[in-house]
Amino acid sequence: xxxxxxxxxxxxxxxxxxxxxxxxxxxxxxxxxxxxxxxxxxxxxxxxxxxxxxxxxxxxxxxxxxxxxxxxxxxxxxxxxxxxxxxxxxxxxxxxxxxxxxxxxxxxxxxxxxxxxxxxxxxxxxxxxxxxxxxxxxxxxxxxxxxxxxxxxxxxxxxxxxxxxxxxxxxxxxxxxxxxxxxxxxxxxxxxxxxxxxxxxxxxxxxxxxxxxxxxxxxxxxxxxxxxxxxxxxxxxxxxxxxxxxxxxxxxxxxxxxxxxxxxxxxxxxxxxxxxxxxxxxxxxxxxxxxxxxxxxxxxxxxxxxxxxxxxxxxxxxxxxxxxxxxxxxxxxxxxxxxxxxxxxxxxxxxxxxxxxx
Numbered sequence: 001x002x003x004x005x006x007x008x009x010x011x012x013x014x015x016x017x018x019x020x021x022x023x024x025x026x027x028x029x030x031x032x033x034x035x036x037x038x039x040x041x042x043x044x045x046x047x048x049x050x051x052x053x054x055x056x057x058x059x060x061x062x063x064x065x066x067x068x069x070x071x072x073x074x075x076x077x078x079x080x081x082x083x084x085x086x087x088x089x090x091x092x093x094x095x096x097x098x099x100x101x102x103x104x105x106x107x108x109x110x111x112x113x114x115x116x117x118x119x120x121x122x123x124x125x126x127x128x129x130x131x132x133x134x135x136x137x138x139x140x141x142x143x144x145x146x147x148x149x150x151x152x153x154x155x156x157x158x159x160x161x162x163x164x165x166x167x168x169x170x171x172x173x174x175x176x177x178x179x180x181x182x183x184x185x186x187x188x189x190x191x192x193x194x195x196x197x198x199x200x201x202x203x204x205x206x207x208x209x210x211x212x213x214x215x216x217x218x219x220x221x222x223x224x225x226x227x228x229x230x231x232x233x234x235x236x237x238x239x240x241x242x243x244x245x246x247x248x249x250x251x252x253x254x255x256x257x258x259x260x261x262x263x264x265x266x267x268x269x270x271x272x273x274x275x276x277x278x279x280x281x282x283x284x285x286x287x288x289x290x291x292x293x294x295x296x297x298x299x300x301x302x303x304x305x306x307x308x309x310x311x312x313x314x315x316x317x318x319x320x321x322x323x324x325x326x327x328x329x330x331x332x333x334x335x336x337x338x339x340x341x342x343x344x345x346x347x348x349x350x351x352x353x354x355x356x357x358x
Contacts, residue, residue: 029355103184132173195210
């Protein structure tokens with residue numbers, strides 16, 4: 001990524017436009033009034049290979065980070081910049097295909113919950129062009145009592161409809177499925193929200209979708225997750241349909257695929273809004289068209305997300321924000337005005353948010 005120029009964006013009306021920062025005195029800025037700047041700074045590299053969103057949490061004065069590339073590793077230290085050597089985590093069971101831990105949440109009682117992306121291998125065809133093994137991802141839940149060194153698998157909780165795969169796909173990786181996601185509980189502790197990528201054979205169900213589960217069901221989550229569909233939380237997490245909040249532009253199963261995927265969400269205390277970063281693929285090999293950002297003050301309103309705005313041309317997979325204020329115990333789930341911007345496990349930028357009056 002050498003040569004990436006510093007970018008400053010203010011998000012004004014229109015799907016793809018870039019303009020100057022607006023001026024307003026509103027306490028909660030509108031999406032079009034929020035500015036974003038990527039500033040060059042010293043590099044930081046995650047301690048382990050990274051092939052998905054990398055979640056983090058605090059336990060007292062220790063910062064924990066998970067990186068996954070088919071199997072998760074855990075590192076820890078006094079903060080993001082002092083992480084030690086990564087150690088492979090362990091599951092209490094075996095499963096067909098890899099498991100990528102893409103999200104975590106630490107309960108007040110010390111229990112750590114995690115959610116993984118699984119890619120089954122059995123029974124899937126090969127890509128006709130490159131003979132690569134295809135799959136259809138699904139999402140499962142985990143629980144740990146030792147900060148994620150060992151995990152109890154709680155089962156698969158999000159899966160695409162059984163008849164939704166395109167077995168003749170031209171996609172490099174997937175015939176269908178639900179995966180490439182992030183998770184965040186709401187600030188009232190009522191629901192856990194899942195922002196998922198969906199690769200259904202029907203383009204109407206392709207893109208980034210949302211599901212939720214009552215927080216009270218976190219220890220028994222199978223069958224308790226509901227997908228947003230046609231204006232309501234009315235489709236089951238297992239086998240249910242979705243209405244994407246960001247639709248694919250061109251079918252994922254064509255050579256010229258064009259779609260958002262890989263949402264990474266955090267609560268921004270400076271903006272008092274939720275923020276999602278998105279990848280945008282521009283072909284069947286998932287070549288990166290750019291990285292985008294979207295805002296919403298209310299997790300319970302899936303239709304409240306602002307139109308995604310580009311903050312970087314090209315880039316690499318898995319953009320995410322990690323907060324750096326140790327006093328506020330910031331992580332990938334919460335950040336302030338200035339945080340670190342990561343791609344593919346590396347950060348060479350700060351991400352700085354502005355709003356009217358700042």
